[in-house]
Amino acid sequence: MSWKAYDRNQPVMDPQAPPVLTEAVREKIRSFFPRYETKRAVLLPALHIVQELLGYVSYQAMKEIADLLEIHASDVLDVVSFYTHFANHPKGRKTVMVCRSLSCELMGGKAVLEAVKNTLQIQEHGTSTDGQYFLVTEECLAECDHAPCLKINERTYHQVKATDVSRILADEKNAELSIARSSLFDPPGH
Amino acid sequence: MVLQAALEAGMDIPHYCYHPSLSVVASCRLCLMEMKVPDPKSGELVWMPKLVPSCQTPVKEGMEVRFNSPAVQQNQQQCMEYFLLNHPLDCPVCDQAGECYLQDYSYRFGQPTSRMVEEKLKNPKKDVGPRTLLYQDRCVMCSRCVRFTDEIAGTHELTVVNRGNRAEIDVFPGLPLNNPLQGNVVDLCPVGSLLDKDFLFKQRVWLLRETKSICPGCSTGCAIRIDHNEGVIYRLKPRFSPKVNDYWMCDEGRFGWKYLQDGDRLTRPVVRRGGEVFYPRWEDIPEIINYRLRKLAEQQTPTAVVLSPMLACEEAWLIASYVRALLPQAVLVASWLPVQGAEQNFPVGSPAEKARFTIRPEKCPNRRGVELLINKLGGASSTLEDLIKQVKEKKIKAAWITGGYSQRDWVSKELAAAAKELELLVMQDLYANALTDNSHVLLPSCCWAEREGSFVNQAGLIQPFERAVDGPEGTRRDGQYLYEIAGYSGLYRAEKVRERMAEQLAEFRDIYVAPDPPEHQH
Ligand code: SF4
Ligand code: FES
Numbered sequence A: 001m002s003w004k005a006y007d008r009n010q011p012v013m014d015p016q017a018p019p020v021l022t023e024a025v026r027e028k029i030r031s032f033f034p035r036y037e038t039k040r041a042v043l044l045p046a047l048h049i050v051q052e053l054l055g056y057v058s059y060q061a062m063k064e065i066a067d068l069l070e071i072h073a074s075d076v077l078d079v080v081s082f083y084t085h086f087a088n089h090p091k092g093r094k095t096v097m098v099c100r101s102l103s104c105e106l107m108g109g110k111a112v113l114e115a116v117k118n119t120l121q122i123q124e125h126g127t128s129t130d131g132q133y134f135l136v137t138e139e140c141l142a143e144c145d146h147a148p149c150l151k152i153n154e155r156t157y158h159q160v161k162a163t164d165v166s167r168i169l170a171d172e173k174n175a176e177l178s179i180a181r182s183s184l185f186d187p188p189g190h
Numbered sequence B: 001m002v003l004q005a006a007l008e009a010g011m012d013i014p015h016y017c018y019h020p021s022l023s024v025v026a027s028c029r030l031c032l033m034e035m036k037v038p039d040p041k042s043g044e045l046v047w048m049p050k051l052v053p054s055c056q057t058p059v060k061e062g063m064e065v066r067f068n069s070p071a072v073q074q075n076q077q078q079c080m081e082y083f084l085l086n087h088p089l090d091c092p093v094c095d096q097a098g099e100c101y102l103q104d105y106s107y108r109f110g111q112p113t114s115r116m117v118e119e120k121l122k123n124p125k126k127d128v129g130p131r132t133l134l135y136q137d138r139c140v141m142c143s144r145c146v147r148f149t150d151e152i153a154g155t156h157e158l159t160v161v162n163r164g165n166r167a168e169i170d171v172f173p174g175l176p177l178n179n180p181l182q183g184n185v186v187d188l189c190p191v192g193s194l195l196d197k198d199f200l201f202k203q204r205v206w207l208l209r210e211t212k213s214i215c216p217g218c219s220t221g222c223a224i225r226i227d228h229n230e231g232v233i234y235r236l237k238p239r240f241s242p243k244v245n246d247y248w249m250c251d252e253g254r255f256g257w258k259y260l261q262d263g264d265r266l267t268r269p270v271v272r273r274g275g276e277v278f279y280p281r282w283e284d285i286p287e288i289i290n291y292r293l294r295k296l297a298e299q300q301t302p303t304a305v306v307l308s309p310m311l312a313c314e315e316a317w318l319i320a321s322y323v324r325a326l327l328p329q330a331v332l333v334a335s336w337l338p339v340q341g342a343e344q345n346f347p348v349g350s351p352a353e354k355a356r357f358t359i360r361p362e363k364c365p366n367r368r369g370v371e372l373l374i375n376k377l378g379g380a381s382s383t384l385e386d387l388i389k390q391v392k393e394k395k396i397k398a399a400w401i402t403g404g405y406s407q408r409d410w411v412s413k414e415l416a417a418a419a420k421e422l423e424l425l426v427m428q429d430l431y432a433n434a435l436t437d438n439s440h441v442l443l444p445s446c447c448w449a450e451r452e453g454s455f456v457n458q459a460g461l462i463q464p465f466e467r468a469v470d471g472p473e474g475t476r477r478d479g480q481y482l483y484e485i486a487g488y489s490g491l492y493r494a495e496k497v498r499e500r501m502a503e504q505l506a507e508f509r510d511i512y513v514a515p516d517p518p519e520h521q522h
């Protein structure tokens, strides 16, 4: 054929590659099975677990999750690509989400964003050279009463000043939550 | 649902995502209508301010809806504008042009010009499987194809990736669309997004003529349509048949007919007499056969008639009743059965009683028809294996054997060896084989698409099929020459012969013809 067509018959991953999901991760995913009627329902928790482990959900990981949940890999791809939260390509381990919506914008969100960019020396959707941070902007983090806001993984920072940014980013434990995580992420016993 | 009822009433309601055999998602919003609901205060029925999808609203007693209001028409226009936002204007090179619902609906319901001044999003073409191409930029995201692989095939290859205006149809890379029913997604796609590689750029669809037929690929007997132009077949498509195949057909049937276009078909009658070979004219065949068979009758030669499951009922009846008229003792034998693989039920893994589509291992269309005929005509009958024995024991000395299989190697060594012992072998077949080479009278056959008649499927439905094209030059339709051999004159019409049959065999009175779906449903 004389035009360009993407060939989807060929796998994008090496069929001989060793599995990326460790037994511990598989076990953690399996521990969600009793909670739901179908294994398919465990897809979202599984994706959270894997993204936390690898930093992203690779095609290889999608296939392995599909096998574990006894669904088709295309269904996993469907969900991964639907949510911007999940990435199918490598990115920084921690995701910095800066709010770009109305309340934060009024309260100086732009300056915060600029400060993050300057400190990490990256643009939006960029990963810092040390592989630590990945930067995106988000549409309202639902914390308008504490604008401007910024989030690192699941931890939210309220009323951030541009001058605070470098201190927050320098803190090793800046993504750690002070409260227990929802049992959606960490089932009891894990 | 209101949409289905409206379509059945003959209305042309635009719709993309709705399909009567798939789940309802109400995502395209083209079919929205106005509906009356009780006013919360007065309880009186009033027009609801919001439009509702007619494909998702069940019909209720006393309900009032309308499609001809300005609000509904405005919605249709706006939807069409949205569908066409990023759609390329490539109809001249698009295979779907002429049977495209984007074309039809923009003409009927859309606007003549586009207000879009920005650059269009250009989505890539994707090779999603061995038989199918996906032109992503033409897709309207109705998700019919995805629901087909989920709900009918049960193989889940196709999926929606990304979301909103970036949504695309795709497969998981390396797990292409490759199930035995995948040709159906091309039929389902209302636009030119999913295309059949086999048909790609072969014909403009408005040049094609349609003939109603029955697929001869297996004993399911799907209702199909043969699309042909100037005597050449280009593609097969399923026809709606609620009792048999619903809206679907399998790829084996869809693409498995190509053998009939091979160049090495038998095309002229041959007579062999004592080592000499003659090529008689078709006109002389009835006399030659009559003469030979009368001689058998005079000498009371034990004779067998081997009826192939590839024959139409009418043809089998013509042969059997003609031979029996001369030789009342003639033995009727059901010929070789092509059986291959196991029964495949869909959705994959579902039990037979829940299956929405079944591909059967019996790869011929009319075993039941031939058996029914042999039973009802009564008298001596036998099996092919016994026949071979009887020939060896000289208990049968003459035979009329019919083939017509796509399998060129259907003649077993035993059958070929036995045939050499026969005093007279009349043979009907498509391709040369050990039997045709040793026959005394050879009558070339035509393929099912070149004939007319009826097949009895595995469920016992008698389904008529029509002739689409002529056989290769030199051939004659089996029905025609059998008709003449049997002593009738004029044009062979399967329907007439069936009427005659029915006088004798009441079973052939009830034929099953699938109803046409509503004109504007797709
Ligand atoms: S490819 Fe065709 S059937 Fe599939 S979503 Fe797009 S328009 Fe619908
Ligand atoms: S606008 Fe920033 S959190 Fe709502």
Ligand code: FES
Binding pocket: B014, B015, B016, B017, B018, B025, B026, B027, B028, B029, B030, B031, B032, B053, B054, B055, B056
């Ligand atoms: S919303 Fe009714 S047909 Fe698509």
